[in-house]
Amino acid sequence: MEIQWTPESDQYGIHELYLTPVDSQQQTGSQVCLTFQVDVDPPQFIRMHPTGIVPDNQSTWAIDIDRDIVSPRRLTGVNIHFFKRSNNEEVYRVDVTSSAFVRYEPRRITFYTSGYTWNKGEEYYILLDSGVATINESCGIESAPVTDKNIWTFQISKQTTIFSSTTTSKAYPITTEGKTTTTARKTVESTTTSTQIISKITTTTTQTITSRVSSIPACYQWFPFNTIVNLSTNAEHPTFTFCFTVNTTFADVTIAANTWVSCSNWKSSGAGDPLIELYSENNRQLLAENDDGNSISSMNCYASVLSYRFSRGDYRVVIRNSKCAYGFFELRLLAEVPFRQKDNST
Template structure:
């Protein structure tokens, strides 16, 4: 029995078969590093992308061998519009050049070849003129057609800031597939290396749009997106103009073209497994939903990279159905020259996700902005929405400084303030809201995301520092956590808003929660005096030593519950190690309320003294807002029991102990840990001293 067949609305890939042009774009840039101030001319780099029907002729054919050998595709020339010599201040011929460009991408299924290349032209300073690329013909279209024309406005005047302008950059797949009977929103990527305001509009002159000037839907200027209602099968030609402009005067600095095809397709057949009287092997259904993007970078991400350095990006698309027969068969690309793509592979952790790696090492002459656009294709003939990245060459991205992480290692259960620094001045995310994610490690390896921090509402952005607030989160006793960052947590306030990369390393920022004593239901208040050192945890009776710091009586809570223990490496508890003789000035704050360090006693015994001097005079101590720190001593350094000794924080003393917090204790050979706490939140400066005293009888 044959399986039944139903129709599902989706995308179908069909090759264009009429004439040969499939769209293109032009842009320009000036390298400030090459300016000769004494010259009357300037070098302008013109970058052009053109796409054609692959089998139209040998000049439009492309395959893997063509790309590997740097083969060219093209048809026509680019020349100055009109009699340009009449508008120039001197008699000067604007160079004419061909549209031949290195092939960078092709699709046998879509039937197109696409290439991008640049040419350097020498033109006079202080002129404004228009380059055009014109020829014939488009495929048969629903509206308009015949010849194409792309116009590029170049301006070599200096701007108010004394610099030369660079035009925007845009890209698109040559053919965007949409489904009949639906309204589709098509995002148009725009980027500008000068950080200018951008907008898009319809081409409205013969030079700007040739035979496809009729608007195709509703266009939103910024962010640029086309809303298109698909009512008839066939092709539409789209001609857009992108402008960078002065925010004050609203005048355009330059304009660039973007032209592409919309292909409106009919429904395709989806095979559905039989349910009645079927005795054959199980048949999985095809997924009736087009692939979705789930990669590390977001659509529109701006990525900084140095020339001669290599950038590697992981691209991930997913089939959004479980237990289906659909797989992703291709990822169509529009990419800069020299970019390589790996074969598509299934994600070992997710059978519905498919990964492709792209790698690019830009040459020095590829300065400025370049774009990569990706479109997934699945085995059911469906295409997902196009995703584009922007690469800014020779502008380094912001990076996080691992050594600045605060806190890490052992932290209290109520830790709420976290901090990390960057190596450049940064601003909040520009294009979207990324998240900082807290994960709890689990023994079975399936770690659990327990908290997602919104960077818009819970992160303070300072010049080179992020302060993260996890609010009232209470961390689990004895648990092990790590923090991951989405891409774009910070951006540079320049170019296209160059973003930080994602942090996926589980060891980059780790922290642990100490297992604490859990009191029983009934607790007993007791009176104690605070000695220089005690030999046991707080007991249920009053203990007095011969040399007390003070005679003040304090109250504590006692419990008979034994703390939980676990084997943990000492690095978990010791974010820093100090040696005897250390004298260091520190500042406590909400970012690091507890200062933890460890030290080693190498002799059989040693009298160890830790002091934290606040240096506030007795006469002003109570009104200064300063509180002496609470010093807690743990031995060995990995101990999660109560401290073997602690000092009085001085908070209840009217006139004594206002200069320093002191803790002295006789310790045996081994490693030990000290935690300096500020339980009253009176943060400030203090001087930490670590000293020891030994005699021959102790050795």
């Protein structure tokens, strides 16, 4: 018996054909089912995050998909691979068939690299095997592999330890090679990095010094203006911190944590509810905070936007999720320099 079917242009989707054999004695056999998939596309990855600069202990990663999915039908051979850009060496692999490292939701895959530390200053890229996602329909068409080294990349910034010290000294004589003797009284406030500078001037000093040295957590990532990067927070990493520099007399800076989802879809989207805090990096004074940014209320629910006029100096931004509503968001750091002053911070 031959069966032929040519679908019409509007008959796309999944179709099933059930066959039951009947012999001349009207006895029936076992029913079989055939499934035909007409113009059914595989699931598409619409967003992979985080990207850009991430901390060296980043351990939570997520992929957003354009349709409902399920975990792989295959039991083995479906992996997500992490490679070093410098030598194309595979440094980490996640088996997505193991529920211990992966969580599947209707339109999101979240996976973890807990316990692994990425090398500072190194750039990485992520590749995916075919079948990481399978559509939740009938036979379940698998996602295509991701083999392009430039689609999902991230970088670990170089960390510098900074110490702040305050030293008060009494009057003391200073003798130099020029045989000039002076008496000085001064208070020195300095920032010392790991770079050591040795002077060639021979100096003999008699002094009484009392000092207080306290360690300040280094700002391990500094962003230039016009930065746009996708980020994500979670219970393990509930905040995101970065710093920036204003090298002009004044600059009007806008810091935005956008969600780009509507309020009706926010709960199921996986987007966060970010709160932006702005500090002076020099004295750690809180300058401003904001968790309201519904500039486009129907498309940017629970976003946060902070605009501020800065004078020359260094500044720190901390993005929190005060209501424990962790999730993804898009960070934008933009600046306009008044009076046509050129910004050299980038």
